[in-house]
Amino acid sequence: MVAHLLSLKWRLLLNGFRRSPGQIVGIAIGGLYALGVVAALIAVLVALRWADTETAHTAVVLGGAAAILAWAVVPLMASAADMTLDPSRFTTSAIPMRQLLTGLALAGFIGLPGLSTLLVALFTAATWWRSAPAVAGALVGAVLGVLSCVVLSKVVTTATASLAASRRFKDASSIVVFVPLVLMGPIVAGVVGGVSSSTDYLPGLARTVSWTPLGAPWALGGDLASGDAAGAGIKTLISLATLLALFACWNALLKRALVTPRYSGGSGKRGGKLGLFGLLPATPTGAVAARALTYWLRDPRYAAALTVVPLLPVIFLFESGQSGGYSMLMVLGPLTAFVLAWSIAADVSYDNTAFALHLATGVRGIDDRLGRALACLAFALPVVLIFAVGPFFLTGDWGWLPGILGLSLGVLFTGLGLSSIVSARYTSSVPLPGDSPFKKPPGNVAQTLAVQFGGMAVLLVLLLPELVLVIVQSVTGDPLWGWINLAMGALLGVVLFVAGVRIGGRWLDRRGPELFAQLSVHR
Amino acid sequence: MSVQLPDSASTFRVPALALRGLAKRFGGKIAVDGISLDVPAGSFYGVVGPNGAGKTTTLSMATGLLRPDFGTAFIHGVDVWAKPLEAKKLMGILPDGVRLFDRLTGEQLVTYAGLLRGMDREIVAQRVGELLEALDLSGDAGTLVVDYSAGMTKKIALASALIHAPRLLVLDEPFESVDPISAANIRGILDNYVSSGGTVIVSSHVMDLVQRMCDHVAVVAAGRVLAAGTVDEVRDGATLEDRFVQLVGGGNRTKGLEWLRTF
Secondary structure (H helix, E strand, O other), rough: OHHHHHHHHHHHHHHHHHOHHHHHHHHHHHHHHHHHHHHHHHHHHHHHHEEEEHHHHHHHHHHHHHHHHHHHHHHHHHHOOOOOHHHHHHHHHOOOOOHHHHHHOOOOOOHHHHHHHHHHHHHHHHHHOOOHHHHHHHHHHHHHHHHHHHHHHHHHHHHHHHHOOOOOHHHHHHHHHHHHHHHHHHHHEEEEEHHHOOOOOOHHHHHHHOOOOHHHHHHHHHHHHHOOHHHHHHHHHHHHHHHHHHHHHHHHHHHHHHOOOOOOOOOOOOOOOHHHHHHHOOOOHHHHHHHOOOOOOOOOHHHHHHHHHHHOOOOOOHHHHHHHOOOHHHHHHHHHHHHHHHOOOHHHHHHHHHHHHHHOOOOHHHHHHHHHHHHHHHHHHHHHHHHHHOOOHHHHHHHHOOOOOOOOHHHHHHHHHHHHHHHHHOOOOOOOOOOOOOOOOOHHHHHHHHHHHHHHHHHHHHOOHHHHHHHHHHOOHHHHHEEEEEEEHHHHHHHHHHHHHHHHHHHHHHHHHHHHHHHHHOO | OOOOOOHHHHHHHHOOOEEEEEEEEEEOOOEEEEEEEEEEEOOOEEEEHHHHHEEEEHHHHHHOOOOOEEEEEEEEOOOOOOHHHHHHHHHHEEOOOOOOOOOOHHHHHHHHHHHHHHHHHHHHHHHHHHHHHHOHHHOOOEEEHHOOOHOOOOOOOHHHHHHOOOOEEEEEEOOOOOOOOHHHHHHHHHHHHHHHOEEEEEEOHHHHHHHOOOOEEEEEEOEEEEEEHHHHHHHOOOOOOOOHHHHHHHOOOOOHHHHHHHO
């Protein structure tokens, strides 16, 4: 039975490759990325072979503890836990509990995260290639540690499965997780700064952590290398006890989960609140705009993109604080304009087959395009204006204001116009409605990349006038070019916006059914 | 086959839906193989067929969701593929296996469908209230559709299809996962609609339901129409289910599986 579960998981993984060539390209890119990270970590572990015992011990223990924590937290936060072998699917199969647990635990190793972690962990043996007991300790520790990783992540996902299945939790967690991700740069810089200022702190931390379940398995190699056999013995016991406790927890949780159906919340709410549908004009365009704006707030796939916006100035301010100059802040306006305008380039793909309603009601293409673009513009325009003007209060270099304002407006309007064309003609693979924004979307990754990068290249060409004017101004230093740019950005932008909405609308009228057929492939 | 051509005796009355040589191929598989069919105005028309018979494909092509390889469809004489916007005004459709904008509340979704069709806000508001009341959804009007049960989702989609008072309703599997009380409720609404002159087309593979509910029926299998006409004509004295099995073939495969009797 264990073998069956393993082969099932293997088969599911392989069949994932067989869907389409684009899928293989996407998986290959993901695989290469993982391979790069794994290779780098292995290189570090091998290099640590020549470091002194204390440093090597500190690095391995803290790294391992971080890995265990990551296995517990990431699937929870991303609500993208690997559910290919969801235990609830085996409810009816009457598999003995012990075999189910063993099978699912081992199956956790099949797949990129499992294999990568195992591989890196085993290479701690290279770090402790100093004496036979140390190598043996490192290998035993690696196996215990990686098993703890896998089982802990199963415990966490099983425990929260019924909570995580509720829509509100999913929505909230998938947005919240964006904040640390976006702020990764400043956070890492802060940690690195703190670490370099207190080098004595880490070995002490590692010594403490090595007595906890998080660090114990990873400390075996180091303890044996420095001859602390008693310590290694106790830590082996700690690791084994941890693993047993985790298995017991998982066993209990799984038994309960298999007989308890998932909670899906929601109680009746009477109507009467039309929200934006009551505020915006009662025309097809107004209705589309109301729907799109409602989605920007309610759908985590859109809302996640929105949370990035207020974090952008934080990142830029941080970078400026590091480098000492505020001139980089001027990029904030145009960049925000690009991010927001381009965010509707896959709008119809986000609709998925719900787009059938637009097709069935026979809404004109131009109403559809204009509604979506205006919805985005409604909040993008004030945000971009603030972000374009704001930095000058810090830099004081007001001569650049008209030029930057022109470029920002140009990017925003041109981008919205181009997005209206792109999303009317091409589909991108995006997370399905209701899925986490992080979930690997189904479908052709190669086509998505082609559409996204091709579209951005076209956008760059359309923006050439504004960009040239920025360059001219920086060469001549004459603010007159900035004023010309302001007029150019606003005028050319609006012209291209109108053109984009009209062309996109016409394409939608002509090719609506074909677009819908493309959307129906993934649902 | 009772395919009537426009120049036959029935020209004085334009059919609510006329399919002419509709055909569609997906890759190497021919899903719909030249279907022609007349649905008389004012009829309650059932389309039955086994899984994969091409029911959904045919209805998608008839309603402007899927472009046919050959042939076309007329809604009250308006060519769906030549004048799509005009034809779509005349019909309300409930496609099967299609998502809804489910982050809207039920009330918002139906309002959205009405406003997309360019209707007045007051009329939409009034009709939404009445539709939700009739479909017994007013208690959940403010709940997001994503939190609805499967049956409620079907009902809210039906409300979206009814909001503009269409002359023709095309419903693909409207009773799937709908509980018996809601089903009776929907049938009541549809019966009223037909008796006041509307036309309803439903696809289903529940023969009993079609026999009780519909006055006309077409049996579709492997992308062709095997029989069409009034329910009494088609079933020819037998039950619709027996006649269906006889027409489509298969069935009666009771050989094998002897071990099922030797516990």
